[in-house]
Amino acid sequence: MEVLPALEARYQMRLTPLVGGAEARTFAGDGLVFKIYPPAHTSSQPGGILAARLEALNMTKAGLGEWVVEAFAMDGYGVLVTRRYPGSNFTPEACSAAALDELADFFARLHSLAEPGVVSRARLEERLGQFGATLHDLPQAQRLVGWLRPHIEEVAGTPQAFCHRDPHAGNILLKHPEAQGVPAALVVDWVRAQPDDPARDLAILTTGTLELLGKEAALAALKRIVRRYPNPLPLWRRLRFWVPLTYLHDMHWFRTKQPAGFRAAVAEKLPRALEFYQHFEALGL
Template sequence: MVRAAVTDLLHQLEQRFGHPLRPLTQGSEARTFGTDGLVCKVYGPTPSWPNQPAGPFAAHLEAANMSKAGLGAWVVEAFELEGNGVLVTRRFPGQNFAPERFTPEALESLRDFFRQLHQIPEMGVVSQQRLEARLEQFGGTLHDLEDAQRLVGWLRGHVEEVAGTPQAFCHRDPHAGNVLLRDPGADAGVPAAFLVDWVRACPDDPARDLAILKTGTLDLLGEPQALFALRSIVRGYPDAPTLWPRLRFWVPLTYLHDMHWFRANEPQGFESAVTEKMPKALRFYQEFPEL
């Protein structure tokens, strides 16, 4: 959205709600504005990325996904405004994930939430063809990295172990920017941890969700603490003995995805991404621990 259009849209929203709105974030898919009690997420009429939802469809889709995930009480409304989609939610009294604010209560909250989320069954199973295509894609993008080629070869040996896994409802983007931690002093009835940005939620392997949580959020704690937290979460699952081994595939694959993304989209950050993520990917695979 151009600046004039954003200003006009913001004015219309402020008239609708009777309160000033201040910018909160500008994500890859939407702009977010807020008051003390509400958050307005605005999806432009056209997608920011190919094959991404936009406009009113995106706003209604996210509202539906939140309700499906058990967060319907946080949804206020979703509507269309001059071709834009607007999702209005109650504002969670918290801030983005930060290691110094991650308490045992927040870990327990994440564990319970993901366990319940991943108990929502979906049609279909994890596609072997899709897994092989991803490995082929990452192997091509990272063709000049010997460690990446070696890791892709190892992961090919696990495709049949992961393929055929029954799918469940997954968030599919639980990185640190989408994980909020409750403010000190907030109402104790509010969860200690909360997930936002549900537009990408869809059927997938729960182990993939947890791999993204590990690489994009828990790793901020440091590798030993991240592994401890990941174990704690998985141990709460009824199918923990079969879920845990799949992480040996999904966690390294997620690191490969991140390196692929930097080379394709932000090449100036590629070298530092490789320096950070490649050793973690190799260690997680080679030193994969028992649950």
């Protein structure tokens, strides 16, 4: 990456690569993290300085502004510099009760930030139709799509809140045991944050992060988080729609983006989606 030497010269430090996401490459050095966005990404996602500034603004809006150092342009690239969190990606072994409480409090605060508009019925119908078409040859997936359609009425019209929209395990950091003065967990990668249904955020958190804890522990953790909200029951009921829909989305993604992993994704995710929906009434909050 041609801007790397210039960054190292500007900050007088050696930068080493970290695991990066789809939008940017990430490097670390002396207590800082450098997220480098290429000049352009896709028509639906900004690149360069626009992406760097958007993520910095979203972090600040989410109450994480203290982690932002600066965002600037360099040779057409956008560079977001943040303080480095003394932790690592979510694992079941490192997930403590304190980390779950931190996530619960954080998402409850985040989702208290009201946004204009409501969840679109047309968008929900479009997504179900899209997943149904992609998974046309899976009878159980078709059955699940049919079960979810009547629940659109329960979700459409929900007031939107500020949402992360991608809280999978790769975007959840847990602090090292010896670290002091930092939260027990930190949510990173804010470039995709937008207004949405808070239940969708929690569904992605469930399917992409909490389920690593195991079935019973994941359900207990989800309930623990939902109960932190001022009005938990409506949020809980909407998860009957969003959790199975998220599993359908994941299978759709594998078939369209990584077909080699599609068969394994179906074997893992379809039974979980069916079980969550079919047993939801018995789960209770």
